[in-house]
Amino acid sequence: MTSNDIWVFIERDGDEIEEVSLEILGKASEITRAFGYSLTGVLLGTPNEEVASETIRYGADKVLLIKHEDLNTYSNDLYVKSLFDSINKEMPSAFLIGATPYGRDLAGRLAAKLRTGLTANAITMEMNEKGEVIFGVPAYGGKIVAEIVCEKARPQMSTVRPGTFNKVYDPKRKGKVNTIVPDLTKTQNRVKILERNVSKIKDLSKSERTIVGGNGTGGDITLVKRLAELTNCDIGVTRPLADRGLVPRDLQVGSTGYSLKSKIALILGVSGSEHFTSGIKDCGTVISIDLDEKSEIFNHSDYCIVGDVSEIVPLVIQKLEGER
Amino acid sequence: MKNIIVCTKIVPKSENIIFDPTTKRLDRSKAENQINETDKNAIETALRLREENGGKVILLSMGPPFFESYLKLGMAMGADDAILLSDRNFGGADTFPTALVLSTAIRKIGDYDLILAGEESSDAGLGQLPGQIAELLDLPQILFASSVNVEEDKVRAKRTIKGGHETVEARMPAVISVEMHANQPRFPDFKRKKTVDTEHHLTVWGSNDLELAEATTGLKGSFTFVRGLVDINPPQRKRIYIRGDSKEVSSKLVELMREK
Ligand SMILES: Cc1cc2nc3c(=O)[nH]c(=O)nc-3n(C[C@H](O)[C@H](O)[C@H](O)COP(=O)(O)OP(=O)(O)OC[C@H]3O[C@@H](n4cnc5c(N)ncnc54)[C@H](O)[C@@H]3O)c2cc1C
Numbered sequence: 001m002t003s004n005d006i007w008v009f010i011e012r013d014g015d016e017i018e019e020v021s022l023e024i025l026g027k028a029s030e031i032t033r034a035f036g037y038s039l040t041g042v043l044l045g046t047p048n049e050e051v052a053s054e055t056i057r058y059g060a061d062k063v064l065l066i067k068h069e070d071l072n073t074y075s076n077d078l079y080v081k082s083l084f085d086s087i088n089k090e091m092p093s094a095f096l097i098g099a100t101p102y103g104r105d106l107a108g109r110l111a112a113k114l115r116t117g118l119t120a121n122a123i124t125m126e127m128n129e130k131g132e133v134i135f136g137v138p139a140y141g142g143k144i145v146a147e148i149v150c151e152k153a154r155p156q157m158s159t160v161r162p163g164t165f166n167k168v169y170d171p172k173r174k175g176k177v178n179t180i181v182p183d184l185t186k187t188q189n190r191v192k193i194l195e196r197n198v199s200k201i202k203d204l205s206k207s208e209r210t211i212v213g214g215n216g217t218g219g220d221i222t223l224v225k226r227l228a229e230l231t232n233c234d235i236g237v238t239r240p241l242a243d244r245g246l247v248p249r250d251l252q253v254g255s256t257g258y259s260l261k262s263k264i265a266l267i268l269g270v271s272g273s274e275h276f277t278s279g280i281k282d283c284g285t286v287i288s289i290d291l292d293e294k295s296e297i298f299n300h301s302d303y304c305i306v307g308d309v310s311e312i313v314p315l316v317i318q319k320l321e322g323e324r
Numbered sequence: 325m326k327n328i329i330v331c332t333k334i335v336p337k338s339e340n341i342i343f344d345p346t347t348k349r350l351d352r353s354k355a356e357n358q359i360n361e362t363d364k365n366a367i368e369t370a371l372r373l374r375e376e377n378g379g380k381v382i383l384l385s386m387g388p389p390f391f392e393s394y395l396k397l398g399m400a401m402g403a404d405d406a407i408l409l410s411d412r413n414f415g416g417a418d419t420f421p422t423a424l425v426l427s428t429a430i431r432k433i434g435d436y437d438l439i440l441a442g443e444e445s446s447d448a449g450l451g452q453l454p455g456q457i458a459e460l461l462d463l464p465q466i467l468f469a470s471s472v473n474v475e476e477d478k479v480r481a482k483r484t485i486k487g488g489h490e491t492v493e494a495r496m497p498a499v500i501s502v503e504m505h506a507n508q509p510r511f512p513d514f515k516r517k518k519t520v521d522t523e524h525h526l527t528v529w530g531s532n533d534l535e536l537a538e539a540t541t542g543l544k545g546s547f548t549f550v551r552g553l554v555d556i557n558p559p560q561r562k563r564i565y566i567r568g569d570s571k572e573v574s575s576k577l578v579e580l581m582r583e584k
C-alpha cells in the first residue's frame with residue numbers, strides 16, 4: 001500500500017543542509033498541504049538535532065532519521081541499501097532528491113532497485129487528483145519541457161534541479177522525529193574515497209549580479225574575476241571553461257549547471273547555445289559582449305555590445321580602478 | 325585486462341530539432357545524428373586504458389538499425405567490436421528498460437572488467453542509466469569521472485562532486501560514467517573506417533537473443549511516460565545594439581553596470 005506521504009532526501013554536509021533539499025521541501029510542502037498529504041524529510045547518519053529541527057522549520061511535517069555512523073559520509077552502496085529498506089517498508093507516494101552530484105549518483109540506482117520510475121532534473125512539479133506528480137523536465141538542451149508522469153509504480157521519483165524552487169521558513173514549526181537503525185551488516189561500501197578536494201562556493205542560483213565568462217575570454221579568468229570584484233558581481237562560466245578545470249563545476253551556468261536569477265548578468269564571449277541560454281532566461285537585464293555581431297547570444301540579451309572582450313574588459317577595469 | 329564495454333548512444337544534434345508549438349511535436353526529420361558527445365569521451369577513455377593495460381574495447385548500443393553507421397565511426401576511432409541491440413519491442417524505452425536490455429547484453433558478452441558510459445545523453449539528458457546498469461549487474465559505480473586509471477584489479481577515478489572532486493577506488497568489475505570533455509576524443513581513422521566498412525560484421529541482438537519478455541522492454545517496460553511537451557518561451561529581450569570603438573563601449577558598459 002502506498003501512503004499519502006511525500007519524502008524528501010535531505011542532503012547535508014556535516015550539519016549544513018544543501019540548499020536544494022530546502023528548496024524541494026518548500027515546493028513539496030505546497031503540494032502536500034493542498035492535497036492533505038504529509039511531508040517527510042529523510043536524514044541519514046547521526047546529524048546534530050538542530051538539523052532535524054531545521055528540516056521541519058523548512059516545511060517537513062516529520063523527519064525520518066536513518067541513524068548509523070557509517071552514513072555520515074556519502075556511500076552509494078550504504079545509502080541505496082538503507083533508503084531501499086525504508087521506502088519498501090513505508091512506500092511513500094513520491095521520493096524527491098536534489099540533482100547534486102551525490103543526489104544523481106544515488107537516484108538512478110535506487111530507482112532501479114525499487115523498480116520504479118525516475119525523472120531527472122525537474123524544474124516544475126505539480127500533483128493531480130489521482131495523486132500523480134507531474135514533473136517538468138527540460139529536454140534537448142532546454143528547448144522544450146517534457147511533462148513526465150509515473151503512472152503505476154511507486155514511489156514516484158525525481159531529482160530536482162538546484163535553484164528552481166523557493167524555500168519557506170517558519171521558526172515556530174514543530175514536528176516529530178522517527179528514528180530507525182538500518183541493517184547494514186551485510187552491505188559493503190565498495191567505493192572507497194581516498195581523497196576529497198572541495199571548497200565552499202557561493203550558490204550561483206542566489207547570485208544577484210553575475211558576470212559569465214565564455215570561450216571568448218580566451219580562458220583568462222583573472223580579468224573576469226577582477227571585473228567582478230570591482231562591480232560587486234559573482235562569476236560564472238560556460239561549460240567549456242568548467243571542463244578545462246579553470247573553475248569548479250559549481251560555477252557553470254546552463255542546462256547541466258546552474259540557472260541564474262540575477263538582476264543583472266554580463267555575458268562575455270559566449271556563443272549562446274541552447275544548453276547555455278536556458279540558464280539565463282530568468283535574469284533581469286542581460287548585457288553581452290561578443291565579437292560576432294550575429295552571435296546567437298544577442299537574441300537573448302537586452303544590451304548587445306559588439307566588440308572584443310580582451311580590449312573592453314581591461315578598459316572597464318582601468319576606468320573603475322581609476323575612480324577608486 | 326578483460327573486456328571494456330562502452331555504452332554508446334546515437335543522438336540527434338539538438339540544434340536541428342524543431343518544435344512545433346501548435347502540434348506540440350518534435351520534428352527530428354531534419355536532425356543530423358552523431359555519437360553522443362560524452363560517449364566519445366568514454367570511448368577515448370576505454371581506448372587509452374586498452375593501450376596501457378590490454379583488453380578489448382566493445383561498443384554496445386540499444387537503438388534502431390541506422391545506428392550501425394555511427395557505431396562504425398566509433399570502431400574507426402579504435403574500438404575492437406560493436407554490438408547493436410535492436411528490436412521493435414525495445415522502442416520507446418525510458419531509462420529502466422534501457423538499463424535492463426543493456427545489462428542483459430553485458431552479461432551475455434561476459435568477461436568484462438569495466439563498463440563505461442557517458443555522463444549523460446544530450447537528448448534525454450538524464451545521466452541515470454549508468455547507475456541503473458550498475459544496480460542490475462550488482463557492481464560498484466563511479467559516476468562523473470574526469471580521469472580513470474587501472475591498477476591490477478582496481479580502478480581509481482577522479483569524480484566531480486559538489487564544490488570540487490574526489491579520488492575514489494573500487495575493485496573491478498565496475499561501472500563508470502565519464503564526464504563530458506574529460507579528454508580529447510580522437511578522430512575516426514580514415515583507413516580504419518574503410519576496413520571496418522568492408523570487413524566488420526555487426527552483431528545485432530534482439531529480444532530472443534537476450535531472452536527478454538516483451539512486457540519488460542521498450543514502452544511496455546517503462547515506468548515513466550511523457551504526457552505532454554511544453555514550449556519554453558524565452559523572455560523577450562530588448563536587443564539594443566551598442567557599437568563603437570572599445571573606449572566608447574567600455575564607458576557605456578560602466579554606466580550600464582552602475583544603473584542596474
Ligand atoms: C548535454 C550537453 C550539456 C551541456 N550543458 C552546458 C551547460 O550547462 N552550460 C554551458 O555553457 N554549455 C553546455 N553545453 C555546451 C554548449 O552546447 C556549448 O558548447 C557551450 O555553451 C559553448 O560555450 P561558449 O559559448 O563559452 O564557447 P563558444 O561556443 O566557443 O563561443 C565563444 C564565443 O565568444 C566569441 N568570441 C571569441 N573571441 C572573442 C573576443 N575576443 N571578444 C568577444 N567575443 C569573442 C565568439 O564569437 C563566440 O560567440 C552542453 C552541451 C551538451 C551536449
Ligand SMILES: Nc1ncnc2c1ncn2[C@@H]1O[C@H](COP(=O)(O)O)[C@@H](O)[C@H]1O
Pocket residue numbers: 330331332333360362363366384385386387419422426440441442443444445446448449450451452453454
Ligand atoms: N540506448 C542506449 N544505448 C547505449 N548506451 C546508452 C543508451 N542510452 C544511454 N546510454 C548510455 O548511458 C549514458 C547516460 O545516458 P542517460 O541516462 O540517457 O543520460 C549515455 O551517455 C550512454 O553512454
